[in-house]
Amino acid sequence: MSKGRFGIHGGQYIPETLMNAVIELEEAYNHYKDDPEFNAELTELLNEYAGRPSRLYFASHMTEDLGGAKVYLKREDLNHTGAHKINNVLGQVLLAKKMGKTRVIAETGAGQHGVATATAAALMGMECEIFMGKEDTERQALNVYRMRLLGAKVNAVTSGTATLKDAVSETMREWTNRISDTHYVLGSVMGPHPFPTIVRDFQAVISKEIKEQILEKEGRLPDAVLACVGGGSNAIGTFYNFINDKDVRLIGCEAAGRGVNTAETAATIATGKLGIFHGMKSYFCQDEYGQIAPVYSISAGLDYPGIGPEHAHLYDTGRAEYVPVTDEEAVEAFEYLSRTEGIIPAIESAHAVAYAKKIVPQMSKDQIVVITISGRGDKDCAAIARYRGEDIHE
Amino acid sequence: MNKKIAEAFEKGKAFIPFITCGDPSLEVTEQLVYAMEEAGADLIELGIPFSDPTAEGPVIQGANVRALSGGVTTDKVFDMVVKIRKNSFIPMVFMTYANVVFSYGTERFIKTAAEIGMNGLILPDVPFEEKEEFDTVCKKYGIDLISLIAPTSHERIAQIAKEAEGFVYCVSSLGVTGTRTNITTDIGAMVKLVKAAKDIPCAVGFGISTPEQAKKMAAQSDGAIVGSAIVKLCAAHGVDCVPYVKEYVKSMKDAVKEA
Numbered sequence: 033m034s035k036g037r038f039g040i041h042g043g044q045y046i047p048e049t050l051m052n053a054v055i056e057l058e059e060a061y062n063h064y065k066d067d068p069e070f071n072a073e074l075t076e077l078l079n080e081y082a083g084r085p086s087r088l089y090f091a092s093h094m095t096e097d098l099g100g101a102k103v104y105l106k107r108e109d110l111n112h113t114g115a116h117k118i119n120n121v122l123g124q125v126l127l128a129k130k131m132g133k134t135r136v137i138a139e140t141g142a143g144q145h146g147v148a149t150a151t152a153a154a155l156m157g158m159e160c161e162i163f164m165g166k167e168d169t170e171r172q173a174l175n176v177y178r179m180r181l182l183g184a185k186v187n188a189v190t191s192g193t194a195t196l197k198d199a200v201s202e203t204m205r206e207w208t209n210r211i212s213d214t215h216y217v218l219g220s221v222m223g224p225h226p227f228p229t230i231v232r233d234f235q236a237v238i239s240k241e242i243k244e245q246i247l248e249k250e251g252r253l254p255d256a257v258l259a260c261v262g263g264g265s266n267a268i269g270t271f272y273n274f275i276n277d278k279d280v281r282l283i284g285c286e287a288a289g290r291g292v293n294t295a296e297t298a299a300t301i302a303t304g305k306l307g308i309f310h311g312m313k314s315y316f317c318q319d320e321y322g323q324i325a326p327v328y329s330i331s332a333g334l335d336y337p338g339i340g341p342e343h344a345h346l347y348d349t350g351r352a353e354y355v356p357v358t359d360e361e362a363v364e365a366f367e368y369l370s371r372t373e374g375i376i377p378a379i380e381s382a383h384a385v386a387y388a389k390k391i392v393p394q395m396s397k398d399q400i401v402v403i404t405i406s407g408r409g410d411k412d413c414a415a416i417a418r419y420r421g422e423d424i425h426e
Numbered sequence: 427m428n429k430k431i432a433e434a435f436e437k438g439k440a441f442i443p444f445i446t447c448g449d450p451s452l453e454v455t456e457q458l459v460y461a462m463e464e465a466g467a468d469l470i471e472l473g474i475p476f477s478d479p480t481a482e483g484p485v486i487q488g489a490n491v492r493a494l495s496g497g498v499t500t501d502k503v504f505d506m507v508v509k510i511r512k513n514s515f516i517p518m519v520f521m522t523y524a525n526v527v528f529s530y531g532t533e534r535f536i537k538t539a540a541e542i543g544m545n546g547l548i549l550p551d552v553p554f555e556e557k558e559e560f561d562t563v564c565k566k567y568g569i570d571l572i573s574l575i576a577p578t579s580h581e582r583i584a585q586i587a588k589e590a591e592g593f594v595y596c597v598s599s600l601g602v603t604g605t606r607t608n609i610t611t612d613i614g615a616m617v618k619l620v621k622a623a624k625d626i627p628c629a630v631g632f633g634i635s636t637p638e639q640a641k642k643m644a645a646q647s648d649g650a651i652v653g654s655a656i657v658k659l660c661a662a663h664g665v666d667c668v669p670y671v672k673e674y675v676k677s678m679k680d681a682v683k684e685a
Contacts, residue, residue, distance in 0.1 A: 034555050045524050045551045047481045048586075049576035049597060191487055192478060201480045208481070209601035211578060308524040308551070309478065321499050322529025323477040 036225020039348055041341035044224040046311045049208045057215070058226040060131045065233065070130065077122045081155065082112045084119075084237065088245035088402070093372045094392075101255065101395035103388065106242050106404040108266060109377060115407030116238060116266040117148035121217060123234035125152040128215035135159040135210075138217040139203040141168055141196035141262065142333035142380065143175025144407055145219030150184035152217075160184040163203045165195040168332045175411055193326040196262075196336045200310055220263025221340035224311030228340050235269025242402055243273050250400055256281035256391070259404040260383040261354065262298070262334035264343045266406035271352060281353065283391075284343060285383040287329035288356035298327035300339040301347055301354035309337075314344040330359040330419065333380040333407075361386040363419055366409060378407030379416065428570045430517040430545040431592040434469035435627040440649030441640070441679040442629055443656050444471035444521060445671075446489035448498030450664045452506045458660075461672040463516045466679030468649065471548065474503050474522035481550040483604030485654040488661060500530050504538055511543040519546030519572060519592075524560075533563050540567035546592045548572045554586050564591075575620065576600075577611040587623035594620050596647060598632045604654050606633035614646040637681030644685035652678060 035058075036042045044054060064070040078084040087110060091103040108116035128136055136158050140146030146162040153160035162179050166188040169176050179186050192198035200223075207216045218227040221235070239257070246254055257274060259267035261284035274280040286299040297303055300315050307316040309324060317325035317337040329335045339354075346352035362379055365386035370376045377385060381404070388403050395401065409416075417424045434440050443462050447455050459470055475493040479486065507518070520539060527535045527549065539547065546569055552560055557571060564571040570592030575583050577600055587594060596616050598609045617628045630643040631651030640650040659674060660667045 034558070044553060044555050046553060047550050047576070047597075048553050048574045048582075049578050049600060051553050051555070051576075051582065052578050052580065191484075197478065201478050204480050205483075205602045211600065305529075308528050310480070311551075316525070318525070318529060320529070321501075322523075322525040322527075323494060324525070 036229060038342045038345035041312065041314045041344040042225055042228060043313050044311060045308050045313065046224045047208055050211070053207070053211050054224055054226065056131070060127060061226055061230055064127055064130055070126070074123055074126055077126065078119065078237065082118045082122060083110060085241045086110050088242060088249065090249070091373050097372055098389065098392040100392040100397065101399035101401045103392060104246065104400065104402045105375065106238060106270065106402055108238065109381070109405045109408035113148045113151050114410070115144040115148065115378065116235065116269060117145045117219060118151070119237055119269065120219065120231050120234040120265060121145070121148040121152045124215065124217045124230065125149070125156050125158060128217070129156050129158065131215065133213055133215040135214045136217050137161045137163070137203055137206055137214055138219060139196065139199035140164045140219065141199065141335055142331065142411065143168065143172040143179070144333060146184070146186070147175055147178050147182070149217045150179040150182035153184060154182045161206070162186045163189050163199045163206065165193070165199050166190050167194040168196065171332050171415060172411060196332065197324065220265040221268045221342060222263040222310060222312060222338060228312070228342055231265050232268045232272060232342060235265050236272040238266065238269035238404060239271060239273035242270070246400065246402065253277055253280055254400040254402045255395065256283055257402045257404070258283045258285060258384045258388050260285045260334060260380045260406060261339060261343060262287065262336045262380065263338070264340040266404055268340060268342055270404040271346070275351060282346065282351065283387065284352055284354045285357045285387045286354055287331055287334035287383060288358045289328040289330070291358055292356045296328035298329040298335050298337065299356040300337065302356045304337070312341050314341045315339055330362065330415070331379045331383070333378070334383065355387055357383040357386045363416055365389060366412070366416055375405065376409035377405045378409050379412040381406045427591050428545045428568060431469065431570055434517040435593065435648050437468065439644040439682045439685050440468035440629060441466060441675070441682045442469045442471060442649055442651040443467050443675055444473060444651065444653035445656060445660065446473040446475055446486060446493050447503045447506065448475060448493035448496050449489040449657065449660050450492065450667070451496060452498065452502060454665055454668065456506055456510055457668050458671055459510050459516070460514060461668050462675045463514055465672045465675035467516065467675055469517040469519065471519055471521045471651065471653070472503070474500055474520055474526055476523040476526050479523060481602055483602040483654060485657050486603050489657045500526060500535070504542055507542045507544060517545050519548055520544055521548040524549050524551050527560065532560060536563045536567050536569065540569045544569060546570040546572050548595060550574060554582065575616060583616065583619040584623040587620040587626065590624060590626050593627040593629050593648070595651065596628050596630045598630050598634065598643065603632055605635035609633050609639065609643070613643060617647045637677050640678050641681040641685045644682040650678070650682055
């Protein structure tokens with residue numbers, strides 16, 4: 033009876049009020065996902081509006097500096113709105129429009145998903161409301177302004193820890209309040225079925241392109257692909273088309289915050305345990321009584337106490353590895369990529385760059401590593417300056 | 427079916443109050459149970475606090491925060507129920523979230539709940555499709571997993587009702603818990619669909635705060651459930667809330683009796 037399982041993970045743990053909405057969504061998705069007209073429309077949007085395919089860039093300076101495997105960067109930061117989030121959002125908002133919905137709502141952490149949703153809503157003429165933790169509205173004030181500029185209403189969420197998990201909870205509450213004309217554009221591979229599958233399918237374009245591009249450039253598959261993991265959408269997008277290529281290591285980089293031995297961490301695989309929350313069974317940071325932990329990371333986009341159910345399954349089966357990366361390591365990598373390649377990555381993506389810096393020197397020169405740069409780092413400059421003790425104003 | 431829950435609906439229309447355990451303290455929660463029973467409550471919903479109660483509005487969210495910051499845990503709630511059961515045999519059900527049960531160990535939680543004398547369990551984030559992993563254990567230990575139906579359930583009502591135990595919790599309105607000035611759903615029609623599938627009591631909750639609303643809802647069903655309005659009294663009066671809650675429950679029970 034239970035649907036949308038990845039091993040033991042996934043499912044649909046949501047209030048009865050929302051059940052018909054997710055069933056309707058699943059039926060619509062199953063109808064449109066193989067519909068040539070829908071796919072042609074989506075491809076047109078991805079290519080002409082969002083700027084796909086994104087480049088696979090050979091990072092020659094980084095490769096030379098690290099002295100090991102060849103490093104390629106998958107440049108999702110070059111997409112319109114500056115992150116991979118637009119891939120999923122264009123798909124979901126187009127689907128919502130086909131379903132006859134006139135309003136979209138979404139949660140956002142760093143603001144990237146909120147900006148992408150507000151953008152797609154503006155493009156497709158939909159009403160849009162974004163829910164963002166109050167603390168994040170302060171950390172990412174520029175993105176709040178961008179969303180309002182795009183015509184969205186931004187609600188600052190004050191419940192709980194006032195961060196991403198509370199924004200998700202509040203968006204779910206709002207969806208139960210107004211369902212008939214509203215689609216919830218979930219931003220990651222999480223939540224109740226069918227969201228983890230829908231978001232994964234829309235993000236799988238990342239690994240589809242990596243595969244084509246690396247075969248063209250190198251004539252072979254990479255030895256490892258790396259991506260940062262919060263809920264895990266850019267990571268699953270990076271992994272998906274390599275899951276059956278067993279020689280390709282899949283490495284997800286979690287936000288360890290101040291360290292996995294401190295309470296100030298968001299590394300779910302390293303510190304969490306099996307639970308049920310936000311519509312899914314998966315791993316969550318929680319206490320012994322199942323109370324969800326107040327997680328922390330310098331990155332508002334990775335500051336989430338759970339991980340998508342498909343990642344939990346890839347971890348269980350050993351197909352993918354998940355490693356913790358601290359704030360300090362991520363900030364160093366943020367500065368490193370800026371200096372060596374002239375590319376300022378999102379602080380989220382910098383977590384993947386940081387782990388690549390550790391493993392690349394130990395690999396041989398004929399090996400290949402691909403790092404997905406999920407977003408650009410303009411939004412993080414003020415926060416990183418503050419981290420380094422410099423008070424700049426946006 | 428747990429016979430204590432059946433009893434709650436045998437004396438006419440039922441009034442079902444909800445309180446969050448440990449708001450303002452577990453000692454007060456225990457006293458509230460006795461006071462509400464004296465005031466005429468037929469069945470009591472005891473909320474075990476959860477950090478992220480996604481089906482609750484701001485009032486009950488606040489109660490969860492207060493209870494957890496006061497140090498309430500599942501074990502302490504169990505200890506309180508043990509004390510209550512020395513003095514009261516009123517039918518009681520737990521209302522909490524799936525992760526509270528799952529993290530404790532689903533079997534260990536439900537076995538303990540049954541042993542200390544709880545009669546049912548409500549998990550608002552466990553719909554029909556996911557109920558099996560909890561329901562089979564509930565059946566094994568003889569407590570009822572309460573099914574919910576919502577204004578959006580439509581054709582789902584029959585399949586939910588067929589497998590329902592204890593009573594069916596009819597969610598009156600869209601959205602989360604909280605008091606509402608108007609309830610526009612056709613409750614009578616929902617109840618009729620339930621009864622056509624199974625002869626089981628139906629109680630209406632979400633949004634009810636006044637005696638008039640309680641009477642109206644009970645008239646179309648077998649009882650009324652009230653949470654936020656009571657939790658508001660607990661928030662306003664803190665450790666002194668017991669007489670206020672008692673008086674309120676009495677006024678609501680009186681209204682339900684007239685239905």
